[in-house]
Amino acid sequence: AAGVIQSPRHLIKEKRETATLKCYPIPRHDTVYWYQQGPGQDPQFLISFYEKMQSDKGSIPDRFSAQQFSDYHSELNMSSLELGDSALYFCASSLGPGQTQYFGPGTRLTVL
Amino acid sequence: AQSVAQPEDQVNVAEGNPLTVKCTYSVSGNPYLFWYVQYPNRGLQFLLKYITGDNLVKGSYGFEAEFNKSQTSFHLKKPSALVSDSALYFCAVNYGGATNKLIFGTGTLLAVQP
Numbered sequence: 177a178a179g180v181i182q183s184p185r186h187l188i189k190e191k192r193e194t195a196t197l198k199c200y201p202i203p204r205h206d207t208v209y210w211y212q213q214g215p216g217q218d219p220q221f222l223i224s225f226y227e228k229m230q231s232d233k234g235s236i237p238d239r240f241s242a243q244q245f246s247d248y249h250s251e252l253n254m255s256s257l258e259l260g261d262s263a264l265y266f267c268a269s270s271l272g273p274g275q276t277q278y279f280g281p282g283t284r285l286t287v288l
Numbered sequence: 289a290q291s292v293a294q295p296e297d298q299v300n301v302a303e304g305n306p307l308t309v310k311c312t313y314s315v316s317g318n319p320y321l322f323w324y325v326q327y328p329n330r331g332l333q334f335l336l337k338y339i340t341g342d343n344l345v346k347g348s349y350g351f352e353a354e355f356n357k358s359q360t361s362f363h364l365k366k367p368s369a370l371v372s373d374s375a376l377y378f379c380a381v382n383y384g385g386a387t388n389k390l391i392f393g394t395g396t397l398l399a400v401q402p
Contacts, residue, residue, distance in 0.1 A: 180331075209388065218378060219332070221389035232388050266331060273388045274320070279332040 178202055180280035182267050188286045189257050197252040197283045201269030207231070208250040209277055210242060213264040225250060226273045257287045290316050292381050294393035301369045302401050309364040309396045311379030320382040321362040322390065323353055327375045335377075338362060349373070369400045 181200040189195050201208050207226045211219040221234035225244035236242075239257075244250045248269075254261060264284050268277035291314045301307045313319055320339050324332040336347025338355045346352045353364045362379060379393040 207388065209390075211390075218392040218394050219390075221391070224388050226388070234389055268332075268390075270388075274382060276322070276334055276337055277390060278334060279324070281331040 180267055180269050180278055182265075182280040182283050184283060185281065186284050186286075188288065190288055191257055191259065193257050193287075195254045195257060195285060197254070197265055197267075197285070199250045199252070199267030199269075199280060201248050201250070201267075202271075202278055205269035205271050205278075206248055207270045207273050207275070208244055208248065209268040209270070210236075210250070210252050211266040211268065211279075213266060213282070215263070219266060222252070224273075231273055254285075259287050261285060262287045290314055290319075290381065290383055290391055292379050292391055292393040294377075294379055294396045296396050297394075298397045298399060300399045300401065303371050304368050307366050307369045307373070307398065307400070309377050309379075309398060311362045311364065311393055312360050313362065313379075313381050314360070317383050321353075321355060322380040322382070323347065323351070323362075323364050324378045324380060324392075325375045326378065326395075332378065335364070369398075371400050371402050374398055374400045 183198045209224040210222040213219040222236040224232045228244045242252045264282045266282045268279045270277045293312045322337045323335040338345045343355045378395050380390040
C-alpha cells in the first residue's frame with residue numbers, strides 16, 4: 177500500500193540558511209500534519225492542514241511556515257535556521273481530521 | 289492539561305514471555321488513544337487505536353491494548369514477545385474536535401532478550 181512520502185530524507189544546512197521539506201500524503205488523504213522530534217525526545221506537533229487550510233497550530237516557530245497545495249502535498253519552509261532546529265521532521269496524513277495518522281519516514285535535518 | 293505519561297523509560301523481557309508497556313492519560317473529554325512503534329532511523333508505525341466500544345483493542349503484529357477508564361490507562365500488551373519487537377513505543381492521545389494533533393508520551397524502549 178502507498179505510504180506517506182517525504183523528501184529529502186536527509187538535509188544538511190548551515191546556520192541562517194533556509195530549508196524546504198516536502199510531504200506527499202497517502203492518496204485520498206486530505207489532512208496533513210507536521211511533527212518535530214529532537215534527539216531522544218517524543219514528537220512535538222507543529223502544524224496541520226485540512227483541505228488546504230490550516231486546521232491547528234502547535235509549537236511552530238515564527239521562522240517556519242507551511243502550506244498545503246491543491247494536490248494535497250505540503251511543504252514546510254524553515255528560515256534563519258538555528259542549531260536547535262536539528263531534528264527529525266515527520267509528516268503524517270489522515271483521511272479527515274482526527275482520524276488515524278500515518279507517518280512518513282521523516283526528514284533528518286542537521287544544522288551546522 | 290492534556291497529557292500522556294509512559295512511566296517506564298525501558299522495559300526488558302525475555303523472548304516468549306508476555307510484555308506490557310504502560311500508558312496513562314489525563315482526563316479531558318473523550319480521548320482517542322493510539323500506540324505507535326518506532327524502529328531505529330525509521331518513521332512512526334501505527335499499531336492500534338481506541339476510539340469507543342470494546343475496551344480491548346487488537347492491533348498489528350499480535351499487539352493489543354486495554355482501555356481502562358477508571359484508571360485512565362491504555363497499556364499495550366502482547367502474549368509472547370519476539371526479539372524483533374525490540375523498538376521504541378509511543379502512546380499518543382488525540383482529543384478530537386478542533387484539536388487534531390497527537391500528544392505523545394515520552395516513549396518506552398522495549399528490549400526483548402533472546
